[in-house]
Amino acid sequence: MVILIFMLVLWYTGLFFQSFFLHRYAAHQTFTMSDFTEKVCFFLTWVFQGSNYLSAYGYGIMHRLHHAYVDTEKDPHSPKYDNNMFSMMWRTKNIYQDINNKRISLDEKFTKNAPQWKSFDAFASSNFTRIAWGLAYTIFFYFFVTSWWQWMLLPVAFFMAPIHGVIINWFGHIVGYTNFKVDNTSKNLLPIDFLMMGEGYHNNHHKHSGRANFGGVRWHEIDPTYYIMLLLNGLHIIRLKKSAVSVKQ
Known part of the structure; x- marks a missing residue:
């Protein structure tokens, strides 16, 4: 029982900081916070992601690239251009590291703030910390x-x-339902997203990428x-x- 509780805590706390801090803050900047609070979030992301720690800088820029080039050859992770989920995630890892270590040049629109x-x-x-x-x-x-x-x-x-990532970036473009017709394969994984804390509403997110919710x-999409x-x-x-909570986006 202790192990199961431990895994649940790791799953949901790590997922929360990935969604809240890395995704909605670093990538989409749907909210602001003080410099001190930002550093607290860096620290808590490390505590709860542990050996899986992802940099807000690397993740944020990579996700902006995903939205700009979704389902094209420039997309850092798309099931359309990889034979299986493992090759996709390996490519994602390499792109993330190149961004994080500034080994590739990027347009300012992707790196701004x-x-x-x-x-x-x-x-x-x-490696020592991991x-x-x-x-x-x-x-x-x-x-x-x-x-x-x-x-x-x-x-x-x-x-x-990486497991959280592959659920959204692979399965979130293959299985599920759609609310919106968009120019990509994004789908909503579950009617009630108990598994991914809202990240599973991927089709909704691709339609309104700047929205915090x-x-x-639909009534059941919590x-x-x-x-x-x-x-x-x-x-x-x-x-x-205000723009992130507007229903008119």
Whole structure:
């Protein structure tokens, strides 16, 4: 039971900071926050993603490229141009690293205001730190595993962020339903997105990429991340942009 709770906590906390901080803030800038709060989010993203830590700078720019070139050869991740999900994610990893390490030149429209904390990213993305997290997960499993099959969850802990990514970037363009006719293959994965905290409403998001609420098109499309954002906005921890909450986008 302890292992299952641990995996659920890792799944949803890591997913929340990927959706809230990396996606809706770094990529789409649907809200603003203070410099101090931004650094807290960097730190908490590292804590909850652990060995899977993704830089807000690298993720944010890569996702902007995805929207600009969706389902074309320039898309960092599209099922149309890879034979399987593993080759797609390997290509995604390489593009992310090239962006994060500034090995490729990019138009300013993709890099503008992308949040970056260079010293922290260097630490959090280092092999030493990733291995340390991996060892911590393994030690935790050693003490709390109660059945052999629970060890099968350990690789999921090691690679949880890539698993989150492949669910949306692969399956979110293959299976599901659509609310909008768009010029790409994006789909809504589940009528009620209990699995991806709103990220699963991918078709909605591609139609209204600047909107903070990925759900809300149909009565059952509830976006948990958005409601947490509303709470944080009410507490004045973040400030949602008026354009991001407008229903007229």
